[in-house]
Amino acid sequence: MGKIFRHLKTLHSWMGLIALPWVILFGLSGLYLNHPQLVSQILPDSAYGAEAEMFASLDVPLTPETAANIARQYWPESPMNAIRQIKYHGFDAVEFTRGAGRIIVAKETGHYYTKTNFQNVLYSPQGEAVDRKIYWNYLLGVFHRNGWFSQTIGTILADITAIILIAFGLSGITLWYLPRHKRIKKDLVERFFRSEKRQRL
Incomplete structure (x- = not known):
């Protein structure tokens, strides 16, 4: 009995250790979905620290072709679905929509953004990433629903975690x-x- 108890205790400890990261993440994502403002205070990159106004205006605004050259650097394997002129954060910009995300180039300053469902990265006109905003609401929402950031892997991991938690x-x-x-x-x-004895009495 003692040997069985020791083996079972070891197995129990390992199962708890394996399941613990998912339990913590599920708890965090659930707490965030209920109290986003509270939890966002401890999450990194919830908002921009740098401002786009820090970039000086160019002598001559970027042409659509120059903006397109910037956009071509990102996700070249992903098809270009749309190109349009927009206002973004107060700047006249050209938005290039690819399957993997969007590239938004400010014509006046040359700074630009690469935007996906998960994050938005701000780049200087020289192409240096200077700031980033993570869309925690989307990211944690997807994780909480799927068990991971993609549905296929998430389903497998969620099933494995469920079996481990039952055991x-x-x-x-x-x-x-x-x-x-x-x-x-x-x-x-x-x-x-x-x-x-009581019944007999």
Whole structure:
């Protein structure tokens, strides 16, 4: 019995360790979805630290072709779905929409953004990433629904975690019961005989 107890205890510990990251992330994502302002205070890159106004205006605004040359550097394997003129953060800009995300180039200053569902990165006119904003609401929402940031992998991981948690719970109950089974059995037998004795009286 002692050997079984030790092996079960080791297994229980490892299952808890494996499941712990997902339990913490599910808890964090659930808490964020209910209280986004509270949780966002401890999450990095929830808002921009740098301002686009820090970039000086160019002598001559960028042409659409120059802006397109910038956009071609990002996700070249992804098709270009649309190009349009927009106002973005107060700047006249050209927006290039690819399957993987959007590249938004400010014509007046030459700074630009690469924007996906997960994040928005701000680049200087020289192409240096100077700031980033993570869309935690989307990111944690996807994780909370799918168990990961892609549905296929998330489903597999969620299933594995669910099985581990079930086994973790069962092993926990067993670990609680094994040291007490003799006492519990004794108590049940005593209660049975006391009940029988009362009925005879």
